[in-house]
Amino acid sequence: MWISRRTDYATRAVLALALVTDERPRKIHEIAELTSTPESVLEQLLPQLRGAGIVRSERGPSGGYRLNHPPAEITLGRVVRLIQGPLAPISCATRSSPEPCAMELGCALQQTWAEVRDATIAILDTTTFADLVERSGGRWSAIRDSVPVTISGGAERAVSGPAPKVP
Amino acid sequence: MWISRRTDYATRAVLALALVTDERPRKIHEIAELTSTPESVLEQLLPQLRGAGIVRSERGPSGGYRLNHPPAEITLGRVVRLIQGPLAPISCATRSSPEPCAMELGCALQQTWAEVRDATIAILDTTTFADLVERSGGRWSAIRDSVPVTISGGAERAVSGPAPKVP
DNA sequence: GGTAATCTCGACATGAGGAGTCGAGAAACA
DNA sequence: TGTTTCTCGACTCCTCATGTCGAGATTACC
Numbered sequence: 001m002w003i004s005r006r007t008d009y010a011t012r013a014v015l016a017l018a019l020v021t022d023e024r025p026r027k028i029h030e031i032a033e034l035t036s037t038p039e040s041v042l043e044q045l046l047p048q049l050r051g052a053g054i055v056r057s058e059r060g061p062s063g064g065y066r067l068n069h070p071p072a073e074i075t076l077g078r079v080v081r082l083i084q085g086p087l088a089p090i091s092c093a094t095r096s097s098p099e100p101c102a103m104e105l106g107c108a109l110q111q112t113w114a115e116v117r118d119a120t121i122a123i124l125d126t127t128t129f130a131d132l133v134e135r136s137g138g139r140w141s142a143i144r145d146s147v148p149v150t151i152s153g154g155a156e157r158a159v160s161g162p163a164p165k166v167p
Numbered sequence: 168m169w170i171s172r173r174t175d176y177a178t179r180a181v182l183a184l185a186l187v188t189d190e191r192p193r194k195i196h197e198i199a200e201l202t203s204t205p206e207s208v209l210e211q212l213l214p215q216l217r218g219a220g221i222v223r224s225e226r227g228p229s230g231g232y233r234l235n236h237p238p239a240e241i242t243l244g245r246v247v248r249l250i251q252g253p254l255a256p257i258s259c260a261t262r263s264s265p266e267p268c269a270m271e272l273g274c275a276l277q278q279t280w281a282e283v284r285d286a287t288i289a290i291l292d293t294t295t296f297a298d299l300v301e302r303s304g305g306r307w308s309a310i311r312d313s314v315p316v317t318i319s320g321g322a323e324r325a326v327s328g329p330a331p332k333v334p
Numbered sequence: 335g336g337t338a339a340t341c342t343c344g345a346c347a348t349g350a351g352g353a354g355t356c357g358a359g360a361a362a363c364a
Numbered sequence: 365t366g367t368t369t370c371t372c373g374a375c376t377c378c379t380c381a382t383g384t385c386g387a388g389a390t391t392a393c394c
Contacts (some may be wrong), residue, residue: 002279040384062340104192108302109179115290171353173352
């Protein structure tokens with residue numbers, strides 16, 4: 001349970017943009033519907049993805065977001081790291097700045113945490129959004145054609161309510 | 168950064184008990200020193216480990232804690248799960264009760280999260296505390312003989328202050 | 335030029351949960 | 365009886381995740 005809601009949302013948003021066939025940019029509103037994400041959160045996440053060069057934006061009517069690179073060049077690990085930070089399970093096992101373990105005498109645990117870290121990195125850094133598109137069974141054009149997205153007239157904020165709490 | 172402080176402390180405590188050679192039980196006070204852990208936290212963690220059958224306790228003077236099984240029979244994953252809960256990185260990817268992903272249309276992400284989960288489980292469930300002892304370079308008897316543990320006379324609570332914050 | 339649609343940015347409210355402390359009680363031993 | 369230890373249940377404090385909102389900037393279109 002260490003992938004935060006925001007990271008989940010961000011990866012879903014990128015996947016949604018990767019799944020789209022035509023070149024039309026997608027509005028925050030649309031992405032929110034496609035991914036079941038609160039719009040207000042995407043208003044924070046997408047600029048962040050934009051700052052990292054993962055997506056590109058256009059303003060004004062007919063504006064929106066699109067990917068800045070082919071899906072094959074965007075790894076899942078990059079998005080996760082951007083939103084969430086280092087992939088190490090514990091601070092004494094980060095690759096960049098492992099803070100020394102308080103238990104001096106040969107803390108063999110550190111080595112195991114590093115193994116978990118490396119296994120995680122190996123998966124997330126080799127999985128691209130092209131892979132995810134493929135696993136999803138292709139693009140979304142057919143689906144979006146057959147299942148009309150209900151763009152209701154009174155389109156105000158907060159399309160999807162907060163997720164129900166699961167105790 | 169998803170291994171909580173308490174999980175870290177608990178695994179260190181079990182490792183400390185595994186590293187000890189003689190059969191004398193160790194007091195909370197001693198374990199706290201060996202692992203650089205606040206005593207008051209161990210006062211919660213050790214009963215929890217005891218409830219799970221990982222350690223055993225004895226009361227009164229000359230009481231303390233010892234392992235309830237050989238280190239080779241205690242996996243790291245068991246301790247982590249006990250203190251921390253499921254090992255899945257996200258709630259839609261738990262083995263037991265994966266709550267459905269909000270993004271219905273073929274959320275290929277779920278599959279990747281499951282890969283991360285399985286890789287993590289593979290490491291933590293196959294690493295026993297006997298392995299960790301071996302990696303630590305053997306038991307602690309020699310060390311404890313050469314480096315006398317300063318059991319100060321005025322032994323009050325909170326031997327080790329709170330860990331310094333790293334901004 | 336005016337207006338509407340859209341992205342942009344920062345501040346904020348809320349709540350949950352992690353982290354650690356403390357006090358009173360029960361059991362063993364001398 | 366008294367000391368040492370474990371045991372149990374609050375309780376506080378604080379950080380951070382989550383989500384909302386309002387005001388501004390930019391573009392397209394009439």
